Amino acid sequence: xxxxxxxxxxxxxxxxxxxxxxxxxxxxxxxxxxxxxxxxxxxxxxxxxxxxxxxxxxxxxxxxxxxxxxxxxxxxxxxxxxxxxxxxxxxxxxxxxxxxxxxxxxxxxxxxxxxxxxxxxxxxxxxxxxxxxxxxxxxxxxxxxxxxxxxxxxxxxxxxxxxxxxxxxxxxxxxxxxxxxxxxxxxxxxxxxxxxxxxxxxxxxxxxxxxxxxxxxxxxxxxxxxxxxxxxxxxxxxxxxxxxxxxxxxxxxxxxxxxxxxxxxxxxxxxxxxxxxxxxxxxxxxxxxxxxxxxxxxxxxxxxxxxxxxxxxxxxxxxxxxxxxxxxxxxxxxxxxxxxxxxxxxxxxxxxxxxxxxxxxxxxxxxxxxxxxxxxxxxxxxxxxxxxxxxxxxxxxxxxxxxxxxxxxxxxxxxxxxxxxxxxxxxxxxxxxxxxxxxxxxxxxxxxxxxxxxxxxxxxxxxxxxxxxxxxxxxxxxxxxxxxxxxxxxxxxxxxxxxxxxxxxxxxxxxxxxxxxxxxxxxxxxxxxxxxxxxxxxxxxxxxxxxxxxxxxxxxxxxxxxxxxxxxxxxxxxxxxxxxxxxxxxxxxxxxxxx
RNA sequence: GGUCCGGUAGCUCAGUUGGAUAGAGCAACAGCCUUCUAAGCUGUGGGUCAUUGGUUCGAAUCCAAUCCGGAUCACCA
Numbered sequence: 001x002x003x004x005x006x007x008x009x010x011x012x013x014x015x016x017x018x019x020x021x022x023x024x025x026x027x028x029x030x031x032x033x034x035x036x037x038x039x040x041x042x043x044x045x046x047x048x049x050x051x052x053x054x055x056x057x058x059x060x061x062x063x064x065x066x067x068x069x070x071x072x073x074x075x076x077x078x079x080x081x082x083x084x085x086x087x088x089x090x091x092x093x094x095x096x097x098x099x100x101x102x103x104x105x106x107x108x109x110x111x112x113x114x115x116x117x118x119x120x121x122x123x124x125x126x127x128x129x130x131x132x133x134x135x136x137x138x139x140x141x142x143x144x145x146x147x148x149x150x151x152x153x154x155x156x157x158x159x160x161x162x163x164x165x166x167x168x169x170x171x172x173x174x175x176x177x178x179x180x181x182x183x184x185x186x187x188x189x190x191x192x193x194x195x196x197x198x199x200x201x202x203x204x205x206x207x208x209x210x211x212x213x214x215x216x217x218x219x220x221x222x223x224x225x226x227x228x229x230x231x232x233x234x235x236x237x238x239x240x241x242x243x244x245x246x247x248x249x250x251x252x253x254x255x256x257x258x259x260x261x262x263x264x265x266x267x268x269x270x271x272x273x274x275x276x277x278x279x280x281x282x283x284x285x286x287x288x289x290x291x292x293x294x295x296x297x298x299x300x301x302x303x304x305x306x307x308x309x310x311x312x313x314x315x316x317x318x319x320x321x322x323x324x325x326x327x328x329x330x331x332x333x334x335x336x337x338x339x340x341x342x343x344x345x346x347x348x349x350x351x352x353x354x355x356x357x358x359x360x361x362x363x364x365x366x367x368x369x370x371x372x373x374x375x376x377x378x379x380x381x382x383x384x385x386x387x388x389x390x391x392x393x394x395x396x397x398x399x400x401x402x403x404x405x406x407x408x409x410x411x412x413x414x415x416x417x418x419x420x421x422x423x424x425x426x427x428x429x430x431x432x433x434x435x436x437x438x439x440x441x442x443x444x445x446x447x448x449x450x451x452x453x454x455x456x457x458x459x460x461x462x463x464x465x466x467x468x469x470x471x472x473x474x475x476x477x478x479x480x481x482x483x484x485x486x487x488x489x490x491x492x493x494x495x496x497x498x499x500x501x502x503x504x505x506x507x508x509x510x511x512x513x514x515x516x517x518x519x520x521x522x523x524x525x526x527x528x529x530x531x532x533x534x535x536x537x538x539x540x541x542x543x544x545x546x547x548x549x550x551x552x553x554x555x556x557x558x559x560x561x562x563x564x565x566x567x568x569x570x571x572x573x574x575x576x577x578x579x580x581x582x583x584x585x586x587x588x589x590x591x592x593x594x595x
Numbered sequence: 596g597g598u599c600c601g602g603u604a605g606c607u608c609a610g611u612u613g614g615a616u617a618g619a620g621c622a623a624c625a626g627c628c629u630u631c632u633a634a635g636c637u638g639u640g641g642g643u644c645a646u647u648g649g650u651u652c653g654a655a656u657c658c659a660a661u662c663c664g665g666a667u668c669a670c671c672a
Contacts, residue, residue, distance in 0.1 A: 034615060044614055046652065056652090083652085084615065125672085165672070279672095306670060315598070316668085323670040330672050359599065360667050386600085387666085394665095423634060441634090453608065457601070458665075464621095465607065469634055471620040472608080479634050487631050539609065542619085553627090553636040595634075 002523055003089060003097070003516075004030060007041050010074065014066050019052055038079060039086030040516065046083045056083035091507055094515045095568070101518075102571035103495075107578050108521045110152040118156040118345055119145040119383075121353035122271060126258045127167040128196035130265055130405035132388050132461060133355070133395065136450045138271045139588060140385055141353035143451060143534040146586045151529040156345050159273045160337070163255055164280040169236040171195050172250055173229060174202035184257050190406065192261030195254050205229055265405055269443060270588050275344075277337065283328070285336025289372060290322045298371045309368055319364050334365050339374045349379045351532070356384040356458070383532050386458025388450070403461070412442035415467040425595065437592055441475055444589040448474035451587050452538040472542055474589050477580060480545035480552075481591040484577040487557050488570070489593075495570045510551040514572055517544050518579050525586070534587055541583045548576050 008030055015021045015028070029047060033039035043063070045056040052059055060080030067087065068075050076090040101107055121141020124130060130138075145155045175198045184191040206229045213223035224230065239247040266272070290307055293299035299307050299321060307322035321332050341350060352362065362382035369377035387394065395402045416438040420426060426434060449466045453459045469475035488495060507515070521540070528536040557573060560566035584591050 029612095029614080031614075037615075042615090046614070049652080082615065162672075167672080304670090317597090320670055325670080327670085329670070355666095356600075357666060361672095363599090384600095389665095419634070423632090425632065425634090457608090460607065462607070468621070473620085473634090475634055476620095479632080483632055483635085490631070535609085539619090546619090549635060550637090552631080553633095556631065558631045595632085 003093065003519055004041060004523065006074070007043075007087065007089075010067065010071055011043060011063070014063060014070065015048075018062060018066055021048075021051060033086050037081060037084075037086050038077075038088065040089040041087050043085040043087065044083065045085055049083075056080075060085040091512075094507065094512060094519070097519055098515055098568070098571055098575060102575040104575075105578060106582075107575065108525050108582050109150045110522070110525070112154075113152040114154075115152075115348045116154040116156065116345065117145070117148045117349045117351065118158055118341060118347040119148070119351045119353065120158045120160060121145075122159045122266075122273075123162065123354070124159075124262065125162045125165075125167055126195070126255050127171045127199045129190070129192040129261060131395065132403040132405065132408060135269070135405050135408070135446070136385060136388050136455075136459075137353055137355070138266075138269060139447050139450050140383070140455050140534065142271055143587050144351065144353065144383065144532050146588070147525065147529050147532075147534065147537070150525050150582075150586055156275060156347060157273045158275045158277060158341070160277045160279060160282070161259075162279045164240065164251075164283060166233060166237050167199070168251065168254070169233040169240065170202040171199040172247075172254055173232045173236055174198035174205065175254065176250070178205075184260070190261045190264065191257030191259070192265070193404075193406070194261075195258050202229065202233070265409075268409060268439070269405075269447075279333070282337045282340070283333050285340060286332040286334070287322075287328055287336070289335055289339070290328070290332060293321070293368075293372055296372070298368075309371070311364065311367060314367055316360070316364060316367070319368075321368070331361065331365060331368070335368055335372065335374070338365070338369050338377070338380060342374065342376050347376070347379070349381060350376065351381050351383050353383045353385065356386055356456075358382070359384055381532075383455070385455040388459055388461050390461055403463075408446065409443060411463075412446045412467060413438050414442075416441035416445065416469070419469050420595070429594075437595060440590045440592050441469070441478060441595070444474040444478060444584075445469065447587060447589050448477075448538060451534045452542075454535050455533060474584075477541050477545040477584065478589075478591050478595060480548050481577060481580050481584075482593065482595040483552060484548065484573050484580070485593045487573055488577060491558060491566075491570055494567060495574050508555065510547065510554050511569070511572060513547050514544075514551055514576060517547055518572075518575050521579050521583065524583075528586075537583050537586055541580055544576065544579060544583075 008028065011028055011030070029044040031042045031044060033042045045059050045063075048054075048059050049056055054062075057080060060078075060083070064078035064080060064085055064087075068078060074090055074093060075087055077088045079086050119141055121144075122134065122138050124134060142157070145157050149155050175195075178201060179198065182194075184194045187194065189197070206224075206227055209227040209229055210220065210223045213227060214220055218226070236247060240251060290299060293309070294301065294307060299309050301307050302324075304324045305326070306320055306324040308318050308320050310318050312318065319331070320329055321335075322328060338350070341347070354362065359382065362380075362384070366377065366380045366382070369380060389395070390401065390403065392401060417434075420434075420437065420441065426437065429437065446466060449461075450459075452472065517540075524536060524540045528534060555569065557566060557569045560569055581591050
């Protein structure tokens, strides 16, 4: 039980005994005490004034006396300032916490809940390589899943590969016309980039055709529809759906190139999945649900035969679920897939990590699923994140203003290498170790940069800031960790030296601050989970690392004032190191033993 | 136009179930390495929390209006 939980339950009991007041949950507000006042936690008394019909000062005095007298081993003193009851938690409470947890490698992770969560993320199109936006998605989805795991949930990480459709056909047509049989193997180009190049080529060649047609007097809209290249792509999609062997063959080949490329990138950034769905398998799902919905009057049919749902009562619009030609639209397969996911995994919560441009789509999806009474429809949750923008504005594929994921990772790696060499601290590292360190710093830096911001908000990606290795960055935290490990290596024998509960210790402010911050870690994990927000953890670890750095500058561990102090500080270092490592793991960021 | 989201220091962001004098990093300036890693530490300056009104003991936080920015409202995915 965390300290704040204990205070809450003690305070509730006290209010009951003192005033017969049942203060449940929100009735009682406990904050961390502001640094400028004496105390660890503060009970805000204003909300008690009315029910108790007493002044805040009197309540503070009475409650404070009662708490101190009733729990002398828990509270050491209190003070009341205006309507705030500041409580000083006994030092023993903090040191006991340290003695009990300093060697707990699993610190912060919760017991199994028996509940299961599915997180769908990444979900790329297979016609072009990953870019910066995908990275935010990948980091966020992976991290949220890990956060759920740390909170005791079973997790299923999934991905839907958008492996069919007109976009793939465009790459395929361009390859057929212009590649002369080239392949990633023959050119040495990474598969996803190779296929992406033909997608871009298609766009360029199409534009030429359209321009020419426009010059010959065709209007632009019509030209875009009727250009030979576009016709060819559309025909290819029809052939694909008809199962034409040579089209399927090429489709499989080109997708396999893309997957090989993706796998490389996924491996590098630590993305993994328990189950991958392929759109080519799921795009027909949901068709029977349309019939079902019609029967149940959830959907209605228009005169032209198209099928719709009326969501105007919910403040939305009418939405089509089947075209007049009988083919399904995008949302139809999503409904089918939602149903399939539930049948296969029976998750208590199904999270979709998808950009906020699809907020409307997911509102509609969830509503339709609920109306069709698909099991667990109410547990569909769209984890909506903001777009990543560049200083020059939004990324646009057509304008080539896209930041490529692989390029960016290389840049981060190189920057890490450059800065590490400047530091000159890596004597004795093998080449493999050096390379690993550059990846740890480079990839970690990028992850932290993208995860430290509230996912809901769109964010600005400034390349210069992203490669900064100072201040509020992964490097700062990794550096603190390397320092900790350096101390702990040298004093390994002393770390586990036993300290008894009755050892007298007077904690210095920075020692105490470190303990109290570490002690909050379980609360933070919980909060990050409830908010589905890794930035909560990023903020927290930065704060912990920063406090450690101050402590490090102020106090010596190896040359502590006494053997007892030394042992206490070693234990504190051990707990801090474990907490940093565990928290960074939830963000998917590695920490180095040395740097 | 309808709906939704956002506006906090020069820049990037915390802080929003209403609580004390609104915090970090970057950038600027001034200090700190004979002692466990200076990728660090300490300090200084920097604010009409978009604007206006309201709710109350108390508002960056809640409500309303206005201004500004973004997303979305396809028989696209």
